[in-house]
Amino acid sequence: MKTIAALVSPITGDIVALEQVPDEAFASKAVGDGVAVKPTDKIVVSPAAGHHR
Numbered sequence: 533m534k535t536i537a538a539l540v541s542p543i544t545g546d547i548v549a550l551e552q553v554p555d556e557a558f559a560s561k562a563v564g565d566g567v568a569v570k571p572t573d574k575i576v577v578s579p580a581a582g583h584h585r
Contacts, residue, residue: 543576545569 548568553559558568 541569542578543569543571544573545571 546569548570550558550561550566550568553568557563
């Protein structure tokens with residue numbers, strides 16, 4: 533049986549391999565493995581209420 537997980541992102545965008553990120557620390561995976569998100573929108577959401585000043 534396959535397990536399906538829903539991933540929630542705080543921003544809408546395209547998934548990018550870490551090797552494509554211009555920051556060498558991320559591209560070399562020195563800070564860990566994962567993916568990056570190239571934003572396609574200017575809205576970022578948060579699971580907590582707050583204000584940006």
